[in-house]
Amino acid sequence: MQENVLLIGGGGREHAIARALRDSEADLYACAGNRNPGIGRIATEFETLETTDPEAVVEFADAVDATIAVVGPEAPLEAGVADALEDAGVYAFGPKEADARIETDKAFQRRFMAEHDIPGCPDFETFDDTHAACEFVDEYDGDLAIKPAGLTGGKGVKVIGDQVTAEEGKAYIRDSDYDRIVLEERLIGEEFTIQAFVANGEFETAPAVQDHKRAYEGDEGPNTGGMGSYSDATSELPFMTAEDYDEAVSIIEATVDALEDYRGILYGQFMLTAEGPKVVEFNARFGDPEAMNTLPVLETDFLDVLVAARDGEGPPELEFADQATVCKYAVPEGYPTDPEAGAKVTVDEESAGDALLYYASVDERDDGIYTTTSRSFAVVGLADSITDAEEIAEDALAVAGEEGLHVRHDIGKPDLVQRRIDHVEELRGN
Numbered sequence: 422m423q424e425n426v427l428l429i430g431g432g433g434r435e436h437a438i439a440r441a442l443r444d445s446e447a448d449l450y451a452c453a454g455n456r457n458p459g460i461g462r463i464a465t466e467f468e469t470l471e472t473t474d475p476e477a478v479v480e481f482a483d484a485v486d487a488t489i490a491v492v493g494p495e496a497p498l499e500a501g502v503a504d505a506l507e508d509a510g511v512y513a514f515g516p517k518e519a520d521a522r523i524e525t526d527k528a529f530q531r532r533f534m535a536e537h538d539i540p541g542c543p544d545f546e547t548f549d550d551t552h553a554a555c556e557f558v559d560e561y562d563g564d565l566a567i568k569p570a571g572l573t574g575g576k577g578v579k580v581i582g583d584q585v586t587a588e589e590g591k592a593y594i595r596d597s598d599y600d601r602i603v604l605e606e607r608l609i610g611e612e613f614t615i616q617a618f619v620a621n622g623e624f625e626t627a628p629a630v631q632d633h634k635r636a637y638e639g640d641e642g643p644n645t646g647g648m649g650s651y652s653d654a655t656s657e658l659p660f661m662t663a664e665d666y667d668e669a670v671s672i673i674e675a676t677v678d679a680l681e682d683y684r685g686i687l688y689g690q691f692m693l694t695a696e697g698p699k700v701v702e703f704n705a706r707f708g709d710p711e712a713m714n715t716l717p718v719l720e721t722d723f724l725d726v727l728v729a730a731r732d733g734e735g736p737p738e739l740e741f742a743d744q745a746t747v748c749k750y751a752v753p754e755g756y757p758t759d760p761e762a763g764a765k766v767t768v769d770e771e772s773a774g775d776a777l778l779y780y781a782s783v784d785e786r787d788d789g790i791y792t793t794t795s796r797s798f799a800v801v802g803l804a805d806s807i808t809d810a811e812e813i814a815e816d817a818l819a820v821a822g823e824e825g826l827h828v829r830h831d832i833g834k835p836d837l838v839q840r841r842i843d844h845v846e847e848l849r850g851n
């Protein structure tokens with residue numbers, strides 16, 4: 422059967438999804454709020470539309486006779502785009518609005534973990550009253566992470582003892598107009614991501630990835646959507662053991678079991694602490710940038726995953742190439758606090774060399790490609806080791822051009838990876 426796959430979203434993650442489907446036997450149609458030049462080149466048709474408007478997405482799905490849809494970002498999931506597509510008879514590989522709450526409502530997510538006895542849940546309390554939240558900060562014995570319950574693009578969390586003092590944390594709670602807040606035990610350790618492909622109660626996991634949330638080198642500056650990421654040629658990362666990976670997968674398993682009808686990607690963000698992996702959060706989609714580490718090494722046809730899910734089966738056993746990957750984002754100057762949108766970017770795609778180049782939240786207009794307020798493009802190096810993959814990514818940045826853009830050059834470099842290893846060894850008392 423001829424499959425027409427509709428891809429929703431126009432970032433680097435969606436460019437990676439588009440490329441994963443490029444060589445499969447499907448026709449790809451895409452829609453996003455921005456015209457992503459990379460996706461535009463792969464897709465048979467690209468429509469610019471508001472992806473949080475379920476009616477607009479369904480209308481386009483109908484127009485192109487979509488048989489399967491893949492929802493990239495969280496905002497359309499929260500807006501019920503998967504539900505609307507299902508109602509219109511188009512299978513959506515992405516959870517319905519109610520299941521996407523595992524990401525879109527952090528208070529729901531923590532309560533869900535507690536109710537279902539899912540391991541790896543930090544101590545937490547939820548508040549809809551800022552006064553009570555501030556009192557809790559005063560009374561709590563230890564540092565807390567302050568989390569707005571709703572979506573903030575990864576930029577709303579403030580960690581006491583790391584980014585802010587307790588007083589600054591309380592001022593943040595009082596001054597921000599978040600109506601619901603989660604306060605939870607500050608987790609100390611190294612973060613890693615495991616993405617699971619979930620369908621019909623079964624799942625398959627991808628190799629672990631480590632993202633870099635902070636805007637500046639040396640993990641300084643504000644939190645961002647993610648500045649870059651790396652994965653190793655094995656399932657685990659250099660600072661983890663295979664047992665750590667398996668323990669995190671068992672947390673994912675308990676979550677998939679509890680969610681019942683979940684379909685799509687379940688993204689587990691873990692902190693490897695002295696007591697083992699704990700859950701920082703779940704997302705209801707591929708990570709961005711993590712999709713750009715994972716999909717290039719996926720040797721199984723991603724279309725086979727989508728078709729199996731649609732046809733009521735679990736995902737096929739996934740094969741991943743034994744290769745390390747390093748992804749580095751180029752972002753507008755001032756990102757994320759005061760990003761300079763509307764700057765023209767010149768990307769020399771042909772010169773990316775051995776690296777892969779992914780366009781993100783740029784907008785292609787008649788006279789060129791322009792920045793938006795979010796991340797612009799990413800390069801990904803693939804090699805036998807993280808060090809070699811990092812060099813490929815750096816070489817590509819040098820020629821692709823990053824004028825007027827900011828990059829965290831330290832991502833994937835031996836020094837930073839060693840710091841992660843030393844950190845975990847120190848926590849484990851070795």
Ligand code: AMP
Binds near residue numbers: 568605634644
């Ligand atoms: P989130 O939006 O939940 O991904 O949080 C953004 C970032 O805040 C995470 O990647 C962590 O670096 C940090 N964070 C979130 N929750 C905690 C926690 N309980 N302890 C320490 N850091 C946290």
Ligand code: GLY
Binds near residue numbers: 632707711
């Ligand atoms: N890399 C973080 C995220 O996708 O939320």
